[in-house]
Amino acid sequence: MSRSWANYHGHSFFCDGQGAPEEYVLKAIDLGISTLGISSHAPLPFDTGWNMPLKKMPVYLNQLSRLKQKYRDRINLLTSMEVDYIPLLMGPGHPRIQTANLDYIVGSVHFVETFADGCPFSIDDATPIFEKGINEIFKGDIRKLIKRYFELQREMLEKEPPQIIGHLDKIRLHNRNQFFFDEKADWYIEEVRSTMMLAAGKGVIVEINTKFFEATAQTFPDKGHFKWMAANNIPITINSDAHKPDNLLSGFAVVA
Numbered sequence: 001m002s003r004s005w006a007n008y009h010g011h012s013f014f015c016d017g018q019g020a021p022e023e024y025v026l027k028a029i030d031l032g033i034s035t036l037g038i039s040s041h042a043p044l045p046f047d048t049g050w051n052m053p054l055k056k057m058p059v060y061l062n063q064l065s066r067l068k069q070k071y072r073d074r075i076n077l078l079t080s081m082e083v084d085y086i087p088l089l090m091g092p093g094h095p096r097i098q099t100a101n102l103d104y105i106v107g108s109v110h111f112v113e114t115f116a117d118g119c120p121f122s123i124d125d126a127t128p129i130f131e132k133g134i135n136e137i138f139k140g141d142i143r144k145l146i147k148r149y150f151e152l153q154r155e156m157l158e159k160e161p162p163q164i165i166g167h168l169d170k171i172r173l174h175n176r177n178q179f180f181f182d183e184k185a186d187w188y189i190e191e192v193r194s195t196m197m198l199a200a201g202k203g204v205i206v207e208i209n210t211k212f213f214e215a216t217a218q219t220f221p222d223k224g225h226f227k228w229m230a231a232n233n234i235p236i237t238i239n240s241d242a243h244k245p246d247n248l249l250s251g252f253a254v255v256a
């Protein structure tokens with residue numbers, strides 16, 4: 001029997017992805033994907049360059065429900081959004097998200113505190129901005145930043161649990177050569193594991209994100225955790241976080 005894939009994390013031109021949702025659907029059908037969830041970045045009350053603008057959200061939701069009907073005999077299309085968790089500002093529990101009638105929510109932390117000028121600090125930006133955040137917000141102490149990053153994710157899991165937690169150690173994006181911190185240090189492993197254990201306890205699925213696998217050979221979480229995750233019954237889903245239709249199965253065959 002041939003294997004069929006599911007992918008619950010992908011974007012489109014409604015946020016920072018390329019291509020219309022329908023192009024993702026057609027490509028997914030082509031690739032034999034049985035369940036496709038589209039999860040554009042949910043709108044935020046400030047500009048980021050990658051989130052969906054609020055005024056586009058109703059069109060996004062309509063378009064997905066129309067596509068769901070149109071292709072219902074060929075694919076199980078699910079409507080989602082990747083929702084930032086920012087205390088008091090945005091999260092899976094926000095009324096705008098709760099009333100959107102989504103099939104499920106991907107909850108992700110990209111923003112950790114703000115710069116002195118009020119600009120939110122994203123860990124998903126270029127490395128010089130990452131360094132600026134460490135120096136200006138965390139007084140040069142990467143450990144403080146990492147602890148806060150995981151603490152925010154645990155806060156989301158406690159207060160506003162999504163169905164899937166996105167790329168929970170993506171802060172490693174800047175640490176390819178272990179330049180910023182030692183990923184094998186006990187304190188660091190403990191942050192990752194306690195966050196995963198909490199997710200499992202809350203019934204939240206931990207995403208294995210393969211978006212960067214072809215470019216940098218990284219997965220989020222790192223493959224070094226996979227054995228521990230299996231031994232501890234951490235529920236998982238493998239997602240490519242595609243930003244164009246051609247990347248719908250990026251990295252899947254190697255990671256699975």
Ligand SMILES: [Zn+2]
Binds near residue numbers: 082166
């Ligand atoms: Zn993300």
Ligand SMILES: [Zn+2]
Binds near residue numbers: 009010011082
């Ligand atoms: Zn994403």
